[in-house]
Each structure stands twice: as C-alpha cells, then as structure tokens.
Amino acid sequence: MNILLLGSGGRESAFAWKISQSPKCDKLFIAPGNAGTGQYGTNVNLKVTDFKGIKAFCLANSIDMVLVGPEEPLVKGIHDFFLADELLKNIPVIGPQQEGAQLEGSKDYSKAFMQRNNVPTAASRTFTRDTLQEGFDYLATTGLPVVLKADGLAAGKGVLICLTLEEARQELLEMLTEAKFGDASSKVVIEQFLQGIELSVFVMTDGSNYKILPEAKDYKRIGEGDTGLNTGGMGSVSPVPFADAEFMHKVEQRVIIPTIEGLKREGIPYKGFIFIGLMNTYGEPWVIEYNCRMGDPETESVMPRIASDFVDLLLGVADGNLNEKELIIADKTAATVVCVAGGYPGEYLKNKTISGIENVRDSHVFHAGTSLDGDEVKATGGRVLAITSLQDNMFDALQQATADAARIYYDGVYFRKDIGFDLL
Numbered sequence: 001m002n003i004l005l006l007g008s009g010g011r012e013s014a015f016a017w018k019i020s021q022s023p024k025c026d027k028l029f030i031a032p033g034n035a036g037t038g039q040y041g042t043n044v045n046l047k048v049t050d051f052k053g054i055k056a057f058c059l060a061n062s063i064d065m066v067l068v069g070p071e072e073p074l075v076k077g078i079h080d081f082f083l084a085d086e087l088l089k090n091i092p093v094i095g096p097q098q099e100g101a102q103l104e105g106s107k108d109y110s111k112a113f114m115q116r117n118n119v120p121t122a123a124s125r126t127f128t129r130d131t132l133q134e135g136f137d138y139l140a141t142t143g144l145p146v147v148l149k150a151d152g153l154a155a156g157k158g159v160l161i162c163l164t165l166e167e168a169r170q171e172l173l174e175m176l177t178e179a180k181f182g183d184a185s186s187k188v189v190i191e192q193f194l195q196g197i198e199l200s201v202f203v204m205t206d207g208s209n210y211k212i213l214p215e216a217k218d219y220k221r222i223g224e225g226d227t228g229l230n231t232g233g234m235g236s237v238s239p240v241p242f243a244d245a246e247f248m249h250k251v252e253q254r255v256i257i258p259t260i261e262g263l264k265r266e267g268i269p270y271k272g273f274i275f276i277g278l279m280n281t282y283g284e285p286w287v288i289e290y291n292c293r294m295g296d297p298e299t300e301s302v303m304p305r306i307a308s309d310f311v312d313l314l315l316g317v318a319d320g321n322l323n324e325k326e327l328i329i330a331d332k333t334a335a336t337v338v339c340v341a342g343g344y345p346g347e348y349l350k351n352k353t354i355s356g357i358e359n360v361r362d363s364h365v366f367h368a369g370t371s372l373d374g375d376e377v378k379a380t381g382g383r384v385l386a387i388t389s390l391q392d393n394m395f396d397a398l399q400q401a402t403a404d405a406a407r408i409y410y411d412g413v414y415f416r417k418d419i420g421f422d423l424l
Contacts, residue, residue, distance in 0.1 A: 001311065002027045002062050005041070006048045006078075007069025008034050010338070010386040011296035013366035014303040015069060015310075016040035022311035029061065035377045036367025036385075048073045051081045055088055065318060068095035068272070071293050075105035075153060079271075092318035095272040096292050100263065103274070103290040107149045107189045110290050117262030119255055121287045124191040126151065129176045138190055139168050147191040148172060152184035156232050161193065196281035198288070199240045200298050201248075203256055203274040204313060209323035210260055211313065212252065214238045214305045214334075216298035217423070222345060224418045231345045232383055235401075235419030236336045237394065238301040242280060242423075251278065251285045259290075271317050300366045300386040301334040335397035336388040337405040337419050341369070342412020344382040349412040352379045356408040363389040363404040379410045387415075395424060 001024055005015055013036050019025050020040035028041030031054070037043055046053050048070060058066065066082070068074055077098035082088040095101070102109040108126040115121070127135035139146065146168050150158030158181045162168035168190075175185035202213040216238040222228040243251075255276060263270045275291035275298075294302070303310070308328040316322035341348035354377045357365050366388060369381015385408065389400035398420045405415045 001025055001064040003029070003311070004044075004054070004058060004061075004063045004066045005030045005069060006054070006066065006073060008032050008037075009069065009296050010366045010368035010383065011294055011299040012069040013037055013368065013386070014300045014388075015067060017364065017366065018303045018306065018310045019067075022309050024309065024311040024315070027061075029057075029063070031057070034367045035370035035372045036365065038372075049076055051078055054078070055081075055085065058091055059087060063091055065314065066091060066093045067314060068093060069293065071101065071104050071153065071291065074098070074101040074272075074292050077101075093271070094314050094317055096270045100268050100270040100272075101292040104292040105153060107151045107289070108187055111189060111191075113262060113266075114287060116266075117258045119258050119262070119287055120285065122147070122192040122194050124189050126187055126189050127172070127176065128187050132173070132176055135172050135176070135188070135190060136169055139165060139172065142190065142192060145193045147193050148175065149189040149191060150175060150181040150185035151187035151189060152181075154181040154184040157181065157230065158184050159230075194279040194281055194286050194288070196279040196286070197242065199243055199278050199280060200295050201251055201256070201276045201278055202294060202298070202302060203260075203276065204317055204322065205260055205270055205272070205274060206317045206320045206322040207270050208260075208264065208320065209316075210256065211322060211325070211327045212248070212256065213327070214302045214329055215240050215243050215248070216295070216301045218295065218298050219416065219419055222340075224416050229345050231340070233295070233297040234338050234340070234416045236295075236298045236301040237398070237420040237423065238298070238305055238334050240423070241394070247280065247283065247285065251276075255285055255287055296368075297336050297338050297383075297386050300336045300364075300388045304334045304364065304388055304390045305330045305332060330390070332390050332392060333394045333397040334388055334390045335394065335401040335420055336386050337401045337415050338368075338383050339385040339387065339405055339408060339413055339415045340383050341379055341381070342414060344414070348382050350380055352410040352412060353377070354379055354384070354408065354410040357385075359407040360387065360404040361407070362400050363387045365408075384410070384413075394420060398424070
C-alpha cells in the first residue's frame with residue numbers, strides 16, 4: 001500500500017515510525033512532515049488544508065489510504081471532499097467526516113451529543129454575545145471554580161478555569177464581545193468544574209466496531225509540579241496506574257459504548273479515532289471533551305505499546321471489519337518527555353540548531369517542531385522533540401526518557417523533569 005499521512009507534529013512522527021514497520025506499507029508519504037519523519041518515508045511540501053493539492057498528489061502517487069493526524073482538515077471536511085470526488089471516493093480516509101469531527105470542532109455540539117446519549121459529563125450551558133446577560137445570571141448560580149470554554153477550535157488555548165465570579169464575568173465578556181479567541185469564542189460553554197485526575201482514552205472505530213487503544217495521561221502545564229501556563233503538552237505516560245480493569249470497564253460501558261451507539265443512532269458516519277478526555281472523580285469517569293483525532297504527546301506514548309500491525313488495524317477501520325483485526329498491547333510502560341523552545345508557550349526562540357540526538361541511548365526521538373537546513377536540524381516550533389522510552393516499569397521509563405532528554409541540546413532547550421512523578 002501507498003499511504004499518505006497528513007501532519008507535521010510529534011503525533012505524526014510516532015504514526016510514521018509505527019506505519020513504516022508494517023509489511024503492508026510499500027511507500028509512506030508525510031505531508032508536510034518535519035526533520036525527523038523523513039527517516040520513515042518521504043516528506044511532501046503540502047499544507048494539510050490544501051485539499052486540491054492533496055488530491056493531485058494522491059492521484060499522481062497511487063495513494064491507497066490517507067491517515068489524517070490533526071483536527072483542522074477533519075473539521076474542514078477533508079473526508080467529505082474525498083467522498084464527493086469521483087476520482088478520490090475509493091481512497092479510504094482515516095478520520096471522521098465533517099459532522100463527526102464536530103465532536104471536537106464545537107464544544108456546544110459535543111456537550112449536546114453527550115447529553116442526548118447519556119454520557120456522563122459536567123453540567124453546562126452555552127451563551128453568545130446576544131445572551132451575555134443570561135450568561136452573567138447563569139454564572140451567579142454555578143459553584144466555583146467554573147470553566148469557560150470557547151466553542152470552536154482555539155489551538156488548545158480556549159479553556160479557562162476561573163476561581164472568582166468577578167474573573168469569570170470579565171473573561172466571559174472578553175470572549176464574547178472582544179473575540180478573545182477569535183471566531184472560536186463567538187459561543188462560550190460555561191461548565192461545572194470537576195474535581196479529580198485527568199486521563200485520555202483512545203478508541204479506534206470503523207463506525208460499528210471499536211478497539212480501545214492504550215490509555216495515557218498527559219501533562220499540560222509548562223512548570224514542574226503542574227504550575228504555570230498551559231501548553232500543548234509537556235509529556236505523557238501509558239499505562240495510567242489508576243485506570244485499572246474496574247475503572248476501564250466503567251469507561252467502556254458508560255462512555256465508549258454510548259458514544260459509538262449514539263453516532264450510529266444519529267446517522268453520523270465515523271471512521272477513525274475518538275480521543276476521550278476524562279476526569280476520574282472518586283473512581284467515576286466523567287467526560288471533559290471529545291477530540292476527533294489522536295492526542296499529542298499521548299500518541300508518542302501509545303504507539304510504542306501497540307505490538308500488532310498498526311496498518312492492519314487502519315485497514316480494519318477502512319474496510320469496516322475492525323472486529324476481525326488483532327490489537328496486541330505490550331505489557332510495558334512508555335514515558336514521553338517533551339523538549340520545548342525557550343520562551344514557550346509565549347514568544348519563543350526559533351531556528352536554533354539541535355545537537356546530541358545521536359547521544360540518546362534507549363529512547364525514541366519523535367520530532368515535532370523541527371526542520372532541516374542542509375544537514376542541520378533546527379528547532380522551529382514551540383514543542384520541538386518528544387523523547388519516549390519503553391521499559392518494564394514506570395520508574396525506569398521515566399528515568400530513561402528524562403536522562404535521554406538531557407542529552408539533547410539547543411539554545412533555550414527546556415523540559416520538565418517531573419513527568420509522571422505524581423503516579424509513582
């Protein structure tokens with residue numbers, strides 16, 4: 001098979017690494033890819049939202065399958081674009097069609113879906129500029145802290161936890177009347193705050209059948225001890241010790257099955273991944289959010305634990321026979337430490353030369369915000385590299401990934417040294 005993978009981050013690097021191991025993959029193309037993905041396939045200079053360019057490339061290179069990494073092309077309807085085109089409609093796209101992608105593309109849509117299908121989630125209501133006063137009135141009735149969520153895609157930055165009523169009123173005002181998060185906050189979901197510990201559960205589905213991939217826990221704050229600003233993710237671990245068989249049974253029965261059945265009942269075709277952001281509240285699972293793709297940096301911890309042929313699983317999604325495919329999960333622990341640019345998540349240093357990758361001893365180095373400048377690898381993004389170690393236990397995995405992250409250097413390099421310590 002010739003496979004086209006869309007995306008350029010650490011998630012896509014982990015996908016490319018895993019796909020390249022499959023005997024079912026003849027040629028792998030990554031668009032646009034990064035400085036690291038070229039070792040697993042061929043990078044292609046295409047934007048993930050350039051649907052016409054992607055069409056021309058697929059036809060010129062006899063592409064047999066497209067795997068969509070990030071959410072933006074899914075929310076913009078790349079799957080629908082393929083299905084509507086006579087020349088593309090027989091090329092399977094792994095990732096939901098536009099309506100299914102609204103589970104991530106609109107917080108209001110996803111909350112309404114959860115409520116219709118009895119998926120446990122925090123109480124909430126949605127407000128617009130026209131209903132701002134009603135939003136203020138509603139805030140006065142909620143407990144504190146309270147969560148404000150921009151309805152649309154806001155690059156992971158559209159969620160605010162407000163500790164006082166005054167702060168919540170001011171933030172709601174800015175989101176709705178001053179476009180604090182652009183068009184994404186033209187609607188705002190006000191949501192009850194859930195106490196507990198977060199984790200991410202990942203499901204592959206062909207629309208009827210599903211497989212539960214390894215769960216993971218990621219770390220969003222820039223500072224050690226979970227302090228400072230939110231980021232796209234500073235590290236992750238899999239498995240998650242508190243997600244034992246009893247807890248995961250509750251997740252499957254109360255969340256996964258009602259979600260898959262709800263999609264079917266409502267006639268929403270869905271072939272791809274469902275990322276379920278969960279809060280474990282006193283042993284009970286509550287859904288914080290859905291995403292319509294795999295997470296990053298969680299994918300970098302999940303992929304190394306999948307011992308079976310990943311392309312065969314993707315074929316099961318495409319062909320509607322995922323139930324016939326084998327998912328083998330290694331009884332090992334993966335830990336991922338993310339190296340970021342100096343200044344991230346604010347204004348950060350760019351185009352710094354990276355050295356020392358060759359010194360990494362017992363970890364995978366998944367590139368994220370990197371590019372090639374001749375023979376030099378440059379740090380060009382906020383999150384630069386994801387260092388993942390797979391070991392027999394969590395302590396060894398965390399120790400190895402952290403030690404290997406320290407072997408890499410570029411001007412301003414920073415990584416958290418406490419990823420996963422809360423779970424030891």
